[in-house]
Amino acid sequence: MVDAVASGAEEQARSPSIARSSGWWGIIFTIATEGAVFAYLLFSYYYMAISSHATWPTAPLSLKLALPNTLILLLSSGTIWWAERQYSTGKSTNALLGLVVTFILGAIFVSIQMVEWHQMSFSPTSGPYGSLYFTTTGFHVAHVVVGLLILLALIGWVASGILEDRRQNAVSVGAAYWHFVDAVWLSVFFTYYLTPYLS
Amino acid sequence: MANTMTIPAVQETPELRARLDRIWETPKGFAGWLSSVDHKSIGIRYIVTAFALLVIGGIEALIMRLQLARPNQQILTPAQYNELFTMHGISMIFWYASPILSGFSNYLWPLILGSRDMAFPRLNALSYWIYLFSGVFLYAAFAIGIAPNAGWFDYVPYANQQYNPGQGIDVYAMALILLGISTTVGAINFVVTLMRTRAAGMSINRMPILVWGTLTASAGNILAVPAVSLAFFLLWLDRRFGTHFYDVPAGGQPLLWQHLFWMFGHPWVYAIVLPAMGMVSDGLPTFCRRPLVGYTLVALATVLTMVIGFGVWVHHMFATGLPDIGMSFFSAASFVIVIPSAVAVFAWTATIALGRPQLTTAFLFFASTIVLFVIGGVSGFMTASVPADWQFTDTYFIVAHIHYVLIGINVFPVLGALYYWFPKMSGRMLSERLGQWNFWLMFIGFNLAFLPMHLTGLWGMPRRVYTYGADFGWNTLNMITTIGSFVLALGVLLLIVNVVMSLFRGAAAGPNPWDAATLECATPSPPPPYNFAVLPTVASRHPLWEDRLQESDERSRITVGPALDNGREALATSPIDAQPDAILKMPEDSYAPLVLGLALSALFVSMLAMSLPGVLCSFAVGLIAMLIWLWPAGLSFRPLRTTDG
Numbered sequence: 001m002v003d004a005v006a007s008g009a010e011e012q013a014r015s016p017s018i019a020r021s022s023g024w025w026g027i028i029f030t031i032a033t034e035g036a037v038f039a040y041l042l043f044s045y046y047y048m049a050i051s052s053h054a055t056w057p058t059a060p061l062s063l064k065l066a067l068p069n070t071l072i073l074l075l076s077s078g079t080i081w082w083a084e085r086q087y088s089t090g091k092s093t094n095a096l097l098g099l100v101v102t103f104i105l106g107a108i109f110v111s112i113q114m115v116e117w118h119q120m121s122f123s124p125t126s127g128p129y130g131s132l133y134f135t136t137t138g139f140h141v142a143h144v145v146v147g148l149l150i151l152l153a154l155i156g157w158v159a160s161g162i163l164e165d166r167r168q169n170a171v172s173v174g175a176a177y178w179h180f181v182d183a184v185w186l187s188v189f190f191t192y193y194l195t196p197y198l199s
Numbered sequence: 200m201a202n203t204m205t206i207p208a209v210q211e212t213p214e215l216r217a218r219l220d221r222i223w224e225t226p227k228g229f230a231g232w233l234s235s236v237d238h239k240s241i242g243i244r245y246i247v248t249a250f251a252l253l254v255i256g257g258i259e260a261l262i263m264r265l266q267l268a269r270p271n272q273q274i275l276t277p278a279q280y281n282e283l284f285t286m287h288g289i290s291m292i293f294w295y296a297s298p299i300l301s302g303f304s305n306y307l308w309p310l311i312l313g314s315r316d317m318a319f320p321r322l323n324a325l326s327y328w329i330y331l332f333s334g335v336f337l338y339a340a341f342a343i344g345i346a347p348n349a350g351w352f353d354y355v356p357y358a359n360q361q362y363n364p365g366q367g368i369d370v371y372a373m374a375l376i377l378l379g380i381s382t383t384v385g386a387i388n389f390v391v392t393l394m395r396t397r398a399a400g401m402s403i404n405r406m407p408i409l410v411w412g413t414l415t416a417s418a419g420n421i422l423a424v425p426a427v428s429l430a431f432f433l434l435w436l437d438r439r440f441g442t443h444f445y446d447v448p449a450g451g452q453p454l455l456w457q458h459l460f461w462m463f464g465h466p467w468v469y470a471i472v473l474p475a476m477g478m479v480s481d482g483l484p485t486f487c488r489r490p491l492v493g494y495t496l497v498a499l500a501t502v503l504t505m506v507i508g509f510g511v512w513v514h515h516m517f518a519t520g521l522p523d524i525g526m527s528f529f530s531a532a533s534f535v536i537v538i539p540s541a542v543a544v545f546a547w548t549a550t551i552a553l554g555r556p557q558l559t560t561a562f563l564f565f566a567s568t569i570v571l572f573v574i575g576g577v578s579g580f581m582t583a584s585v586p587a588d589w590q591f592t593d594t595y596f597i598v599a600h601i602h603y604v605l606i607g608i609n610v611f612p613v614l615g616a617l618y619y620w621f622p623k624m625s626g627r628m629l630s631e632r633l634g635q636w637n638f639w640l641m642f643i644g645f646n647l648a649f650l651p652m653h654l655t656g657l658w659g660m661p662r663r664v665y666t667y668g669a670d671f672g673w674n675t676l677n678m679i680t681t682i683g684s685f686v687l688a689l690g691v692l693l694l695i696v697n698v699v700m701s702l703f704r705g706a707a708a709g710p711n712p713w714d715a716a717t718l719e720c721a722t723p724s725p726p727p728p729y730n731f732a733v734l735p736t737v738a739s740r741h742p743l744w745e746d747r748l749q750e751s752d753e754r755s756r757i758t759v760g761p762a763l764d765n766g767r768e769a770l771a772t773s774p775i776d777a778q779p780d781a782i783l784k785m786p787e788d789s790y791a792p793l794v795l796g797l798a799l800s801a802l803f804v805s806m807l808a809m810s811l812p813g814v815l816c817s818f819a820v821g822l823i824a825m826l827i828w829l830w831p832a833g834l835s836f837r838p839l840r841t842t843d844g
Contacts, residue, residue: 022318022395022771022783029387029421037425040459044433044444048452055450124442128450131442135433153826163831170831 060196076105236320242306256290280665288351310719313398328796386417412477430459487554500542533583560634564615571607596656627705641690648683
């Protein structure tokens with residue numbers, strides 16, 4: 001056994017990036033199943049778009065708020081990526097700054113999304129299109145809010161210094177989730193805001 | 200390698216065992232029971248709960264069979280009959296068939312993988328609590344007279360508010376989404392456990408087939424369960440908030456329900472048979488005194504079946520008027536899937552033919568799976584053909600088919616597994632004499648009930664009718680089915696008698712009662728809380744048969760290895776080759792999973808009651824439980840490469 005463990009350890013030393021924590025794998029598969037939820041939601045959209053087109057809106061949705069909002073969310077992916085890098089090299093203050101900025105950008109996204117909702121000419125109960133739009137974007141906003149709660153916990157933990165274990169890296173787990181929330185938004189944005197221009 | 204830590208390999212001793220006992224033991228009493236995260240205890244809870252659901256679902260079926268025994272009977276009203284067949288289907292398919300497999304896999308995985316627990320022991324506890332609460336939720340509503348009545352696949356528009364007022368459908372929706380959370384977190388746990396906590400040396404070509412089966416089912420569940428959860432969530436929005444997903448007059452699309460339901464439903468069929476097929480692949484060879492024939496093919500076929508299983512869902516919808524070209528594709532895929540799903544049948548048959556079979560009860564249950572699988576497989580193959588399917592749809596032919604598949608490839612292997620692993624769980628053998636009676640009554644009763652049912656369907660009897668006319672020509676067939684179902688039930692009763700009697704009076708089992716090859720048989724029966732005193736190193740696919748098989752000179756090491764007795768610890772290994780790469784700190788027992796499970800259940804009850812304060816309160820409690828659960832508690836693992844020895 002000794003040699004088996006030792007040789008395994010040597011293997012590790014040659015390729016140090018392989019060992020991921022269980023928590024990191026856990027979030028990856030959580031992302032897979034949550035991603036599937038959105039895949040089925042978007043399937044529903046395309047399926048209904050084909051089979052219920054009589055009730056579909058004739059003009060594409062306005063990009064006036066949605067496009068800047070998309071850019072804000074993309075930017076937040078960059079800031080959390082930076083925060084994670086800073087954290088892994090031991091610069092906790094920078095990391096904290098990155099997390100706080102990410103939180104603010106996420107909160108702005110949610111606020112603009114609320115404004116967007118209020119400006120819509122349809123409602124969740126006005127027809128299948130409205131039902132789909134509000135359910136899909138509602139699911140997404142719920143995910144952003146969960147991401148914000150995770151960010152709050154991380155900000156608290158990094159600020160108080162109780163995250164002593166850098167290898168386990170709760171920050172990486174939180175960042176992976178945040179990137180996922182952004183990636184999902186891109187597919188929602190593409191589906192609801194951009195594909196109508198293709199037809 | 201200056202900073203490579205080497206872990207001393209030690210010989211296991213009674214002192215080490217006593218020390219590990221103190222570290223891993225769950226506190227005695229009810230409070231300890233509620234906080235336990237031991238996979239063995241959780242696995243047994245799963246098995247007992249799922250078996251209780253099987254008995255309840257079975258009783259519902261017997262009442263229906265009484266009603267159908269003769270024409271024009273009035274034992275049940277049509278409304279009661281609708282509720283019973285719905286509850287029967289839901290109980291069996293969702294609350295029995297998958298959880299029973301989760302139970303066995305939870306119990307067996309760390310033992311078979313040579314580890315100390317699952318990757319996420321607390322998540323494991325959470326998964327069980329949610330499962331239990333969702334079942335209680337469903338049956339509490341049933342007890343006060345609120346039951347779904349639209350069949351287990353709950354088709355709209357009949358399940359829409361307009362045609363189905365009342366709360367029955369909403370109860371089904373909320374309970375199933377809740378159960379879906381349990382299934383999903385359990386599936387994630389299995390996948391990560393596989394990737395992280397196998398014994399050193401157990402590369403993926405050395406994993407038992409049960410592990411392949413549960414892994415495949417879990418990966419399938421991670422991707423498929425969201426479809427049905429979403430379908431039910433949208434239905435609930437339609438019913439309670441006036442959205443228009445399935446609402447035809449407003450432009451909604453009832454076929455969306457069928458697509459989402461069967462995109463989940465067909466992979467699900469494989470999720471509830473592949474782990475059971477794995478039980479046969481691991482158990483049957485033990486009683487044939489030789490390794491499974493075609494291990495690699497069976498493992499690959501298991502995965503391939505699930506992959507193709509994601510592309511056959513439309514064969515449940517051939518009668519809905521879809522375009523021919525689409526149906527042709529799904530028909531072809533449904534024919535193709537026969538090939539990988541039949542590989543195991545040939546492997547099992549060859550294993551029996553080339554081995555020296557011992558006709559124990561467990562062997563009989565495993566071997567009978569082959570026969571029942573062939574019958575259920577052939578009737579399934581028949582429905583892959585579109586014109587044939589148009590004749591079978593909504594007749595008793597389909598009912599016969601689904602029961603051959605689910606009883607034949609789930610219940611029979613599971614009971615084989617119970618006879619096989621009950622000694623490991625309890626330390627006592629089940630009675631073979633009662634076991635033989637148990638098996639033959641069930642086998643004869645089952646075939647008596649369901650083989651003639653194919654004919655009932657071909658002669659035109661539609662499913663889900665509460666009675667039929669005396670001159671329709673179905674009288675004799677229905678009477679035979681009812682008699683068969685009671686014989687089957689008598690067999691199940693004998694099983695219960697056997698389990699209860701053997702718990703008190705069964706012969707002592709010893710660590711390896713069947714002289715099996717896999718790691719769980721290297722532990723005492725029942726195993727101690729820490730499973731292995733020293734962590735084993737595996738050198739082959741059959742660690743306990745190496746001297747006999749003489750496949751190579753290498754030997755697995757089971758009594759000498761790292762002790763990892765510095766608090767609750769386990770060994771982490773790499774995903775493919777199972778090379779050790781870290782020492783995992785395992786969590787202590789905790790109430791957080793129970794509290795979070797209760798909060799989630801309260802959340803869904805509040806959603807059912809449309810109570811916003813209830814939703815907010817349970818959300819807040821759940822949030823606090825999660826925060827306590829995830830609170831950073833120092834080092835959670837030590838990579839072997841950086842810790843200086």
